[in-house]
Amino acid sequence: MLTIKNLHARVEAKEILRGIDLQVNPGEVHAIMGPNGSGKSTLAGVLAGRAAYEVTDGTVTYKGLDLLDLSAEERAREGVFLAFQYPVEIPGVNNTYFLKAALNAVRKHRGEEELDAMEFLQLVREKLKILHIDQSLLNRPVNEGFSGGEKKRNEIFQMAVLDPLLAILDETDSGLDIDALKSVADGVNALRSPDRAIIVVTHYQRLLNYIVPDFVHVLARGQIVKSGGKELALELEERGYDWLLESTGRSLVGAG
Amino acid sequence: MSTSTDTIEELANREYKYGFVSDIEADAVPKGLTEETVRLISRIKSEPEWMLEWRLRAFRHWQTMEEPHWENVKFSPVDYQEIVYYSAPKPKKVLSSIDEVDPDLLQTFEKLGISLDEQKRLTNVAVDAVFDSVSVATTFKGKLADMGIIFCSMSEALREHPDLVKQYLGTVVPYSDNYYATLNSAVFSDGSFCYVPKGVRCPMELSTYFRINAENTGQFERTLLVADEGAYVSYLEGCTAPMRDENQLHAAVVELVALPGATIKYSTVQNWYPGDKNGVGGIFNFVTKRGKCAERAKISWTQVETGSAITWKYPSCILQGDDSVGEFYSVALTNNYQQADTGTKMVHIGKNTRSTIVSKGISAGRGQNTYRGLVRVNAGAENARNYSQCDSLLLGDKCGAHTFPYIEVKNPTAKVEHEASTSKIGEDQIFYCNQRGISTEDAINMIVNGFCKEVFRELPMEFAVEAQKLLGVSLEGSVG
Ligand SMILES: Nc1ncnc2c1ncn2[C@@H]1O[C@H](COP(=O)(O)OP(=O)(O)OP(=O)(O)O)[C@@H](O)[C@H]1O
Ligand SMILES: [Mg+2]
Numbered sequence: 001m002l003t004i005k006n007l008h009a010r011v012e013a014k015e016i017l018r019g020i021d022l023q024v025n026p027g028e029v030h031a032i033m034g035p036n037g038s039g040k041s042t043l044a045g046v047l048a049g050r051a052a053y054e055v056t057d058g059t060v061t062y063k064g065l066d067l068l069d070l071s072a073e074e075r076a077r078e079g080v081f082l083a084f085q086y087p088v089e090i091p092g093v094n095n096t097y098f099l100k101a102a103l104n105a106v107r108k109h110r111g112e113e114e115l116d117a118m119e120f121l122q123l124v125r126e127k128l129k130i131l132h133i134d135q136s137l138l139n140r141p142v143n144e145g146f147s148g149g150e151k152k153r154n155e156i157f158q159m160a161v162l163d164p165l166l167a168i169l170d171e172t173d174s175g176l177d178i179d180a181l182k183s184v185a186d187g188v189n190a191l192r193s194p195d196r197a198i199i200v201v202t203h204y205q206r207l208l209n210y211i212v213p214d215f216v217h218v219l220a221r222g223q224i225v226k227s228g229g230k231e232l233a234l235e236l237e238e239r240g241y242d243w244l245l246e247s248t249g250r251s252l253v254g255a256g
Numbered sequence: 257m258s259t260s261t262d263t264i265e266e267l268a269n270r271e272y273k274y275g276f277v278s279d280i281e282a283d284a285v286p287k288g289l290t291e292e293t294v295r296l297i298s299r300i301k302s303e304p305e306w307m308l309e310w311r312l313r314a315f316r317h318w319q320t321m322e323e324p325h326w327e328n329v330k331f332s333p334v335d336y337q338e339i340v341y342y343s344a345p346k347p348k349k350v351l352s353s354i355d356e357v358d359p360d361l362l363q364t365f366e367k368l369g370i371s372l373d374e375q376k377r378l379t380n381v382a383v384d385a386v387f388d389s390v391s392v393a394t395t396f397k398g399k400l401a402d403m404g405i406i407f408c409s410m411s412e413a414l415r416e417h418p419d420l421v422k423q424y425l426g427t428v429v430p431y432s433d434n435y436y437a438t439l440n441s442a443v444f445s446d447g448s449f450c451y452v453p454k455g456v457r458c459p460m461e462l463s464t465y466f467r468i469n470a471e472n473t474g475q476f477e478r479t480l481l482v483a484d485e486g487a488y489v490s491y492l493e494g495c496t497a498p499m500r501d502e503n504q505l506h507a508a509v510v511e512l513v514a515l516p517g518a519t520i521k522y523s524t525v526q527n528w529y530p531g532d533k534n535g536v537g538g539i540f541n542f543v544t545k546r547g548k549c550a551e552r553a554k555i556s557w558t559q560v561e562t563g564s565a566i567t568w569k570y571p572s573c574i575l576q577g578d579d580s581v582g583e584f585y586s587v588a589l590t591n592n593y594q595q596a597d598t599g600t601k602m603v604h605i606g607k608n609t610r611s612t613i614v615s616k617g618i619s620a621g622r623g624q625n626t627y628r629g630l631v632r633v634n635a636g637a638e639n640a641r642n643y644s645q646c647d648s649l650l651l652g653d654k655c656g657a658h659t660f661p662y663i664e665v666k667n668p669t670a671k672v673e674h675e676a677s678t679s680k681i682g683e684d685q686i687f688y689c690n691q692r693g694i695s696t697e698d699a700i701n702m703i704v705n706g707f708c709k710e711v712f713r714e715l716p717m718e719f720a721v722e723a724q725k726l727l728g729v730s731l732e733g734s735v736g
Contacts, residue, residue, distance in 0.1 A: 050687055051687070073691075098689075
């Protein structure tokens with residue numbers, strides 16, 4: 001589904017991704033962990049098409065398409081969803097209206113009929129139940145004045161409604177209380193299916209108890225320095241990242 | 257980083273799409289302004305003697321005045337002797353129905369999307385179309401006449417209802433009011449007149465479309481609306497003008513008279529030629545709009561200003577009677593080199609008078625947007641209330657927004673509140689929308705629309721749609 005080869009990217013002349021290779025198949029859940037500033041959000045942003053990042057080398061293939069060739073909105077319409085580490089506030093734009101516009105843009109692209117207000121509300125109610133989201137959030141401007149946890153839940157709610165093929169969750173668990181963590185995990189698990197893939201960026205092994213990954217990768221200094229199964233997360237929890245950074249120090253110099 | 261910025265600019269830089277010139281014979285007075293010009297205009301229009309006297313008083317007063325220059329708008333001086341002060345399209349013969357209107361003219365309206373066909377688009381709107389200076393077609397007159405409502409061109413009103421005109425003309429905006437209003441008083445060509453009798457609720461939105469056509473024709477519309485005791489009227493004014501290279505002066509005057517218990521709702525969508533990308537050409541829109549409220553009367557101004565090179569406009573309310581209410585809802589958009597200096601004046605004279613001001617300024621390109629408002633509470637205005645909210649939205653970083661709220665309170669019981677905010681459409685907001693499948697254009701529309709929501713809500717339905725189209729946006733759905 002997603003094949004990343006030798007991906008290099010920079011922000012304002014600073015190289016951040018320095019040769020990422022990653023293969024994600026349908027049905028899989030990949031966890032990406034790694035120290036602060038290692039490039040996790042950058043990778044997520046590059047995949048989603050954020051203009052601030054300049055790809056300097058490498059390829060990304062998604063469903064047989066050259067992903068880097070598509071605009072951000074085309075990627076979204078093709079089923080790429082990014083749950084933002086820092087969801088953006090859009091004052092004056094009603095949350096439900098925003099989501100309906102988004103869904104209909106995606107549906108139109110898929111050749112499906114746009115949903116009318118009634119059909120949309122029905123869909124929204126269904127998804128609300130799974131995620132235990134306070135209905136009042138729907139009638140407020142997008143993310144404006146939402147608490148940290150509410151913003152994260154709202155991301156997952158949007159994901160549930162938009163029904164993506166490739167979901168990238170950037171630290172969606174940060175700042176969530178235990179109950180919220182569970183409902184976010186429920187939301188993600190509900191999306192798990194043989195034809196979908198999920199990439200979870202997280203700092204905490206705890207989330208992976210609820211969303212059990214097939215693979216865990218460690219991103220450090222712009223490269224994937226280690227990959228393994230779900231037990232790697234437990235090992236990281238215990239040992240931190242230092243042992244990995246030391247062992248790759250030499251190759252980084254070589255790559256630089 | 258550049259992609260969405262470019263698109264924002266591209267959107268802001270859309271070519272003016274109403275730029276065409278109709279080829280209709282114009283009956284014009286030679287350019288330049290002398291006492292003779294004033295007499296000639298009055299004579300062509302077969303006006304009563306008192307009208308000519310009034311015009312001449314205005315003209316003589318104007319000659320003693322200096323062109324004003326405000327802090328926040330910059331423009332090259334207007335040569336008043338280069339302007340043609342009167343131009344009427346020549347009809348082939350006297351018109352008794354729309355079918356007889358010059359087909360070229362109708363086509364011009366067609367291009368503007370203004371259909372005079374009552375059945376079609378404006379089923380609920382009576383249109384008094386001002387083409388250049390003279391009204392060419394008036395619809396729905398019969399129906400209104402049955403209710404005693406007079407709605408016609410100012411020229412016709414001067415012929416058919418001279419006493420009403422004489423009674424109210426200049427009572428809200430005196431001929432000596434300001435440079436442009438005084439000029440207008442001397443040379444006004446035409447405009448609309450409306451009188452709604454006691455207790456009558458006008459059953460439809462009254463509408464005028466102005467259009468500036470003949471080259472170098474200054475437009476000097478004069479509009480007078482009178483709502484008698486307990487009457488209600490909602491009036492729509494829409495303007496588009498074809499593309500021009502030279503700046504054109506537009507100095508209109510609108511006077512509203514709301515007698516005891518009456519309500520007047522006055523809505524404007526202004527889309528005159530703003531000049532090109534480099535700030536060449538465009539309309540100078542120097543307008544004086546004012547309403548006077550008797551006791552329990554209410555005047556509500558709503559405006560969506562997207563056109564003109566320079567807009568200078570402060571629709572105001574004189575809250576003279578006790579318990580009267582004034583409202584001002586405004587959206588002003590400037591891009592490229594457009595300048596807007598707009599706002600309102602709320603003058604509280606009577607007791608328990610209330611006013612509300614909601615101003616939304618959108619600046620793009622190198623546009624400069626200024627809100628200038630005055631809230632004055634006179635000594636006798638016990639328990640006056642004002643609430644003002646001025647918000648600015650910036651697209652890009654070469655534009656500007658300025659807010660000058662003046663508050664003069666001479667009565668200690670007054671409550672005056674002012675809130676202001678400035679925000680910017682950020683790259684991160686656009687990306688967030690893009691990531692959800694929403695195009696940059698739709699994202700900007702959505703954000704701009706959300707920003708203007710409180711004002712659009714005040715517009716009559718027909719106009720709300722027009723206004724949103726004008727801002728290049730589609731209205732937020734009723735969902736949620
Ligand atoms: N717009 C930018 N300008 C300059 N530097 C940037 C920009 N965006 C990201 N960076 C830098 O790139 C590096 C990687 O940032 P990124 O957000 O991808 O890290 P991360 O792995 O997601 O970290 P965290 O775990 O703290 O979220 C950091 O050093 C960051 O400061
Ligand atoms: Mg991050």
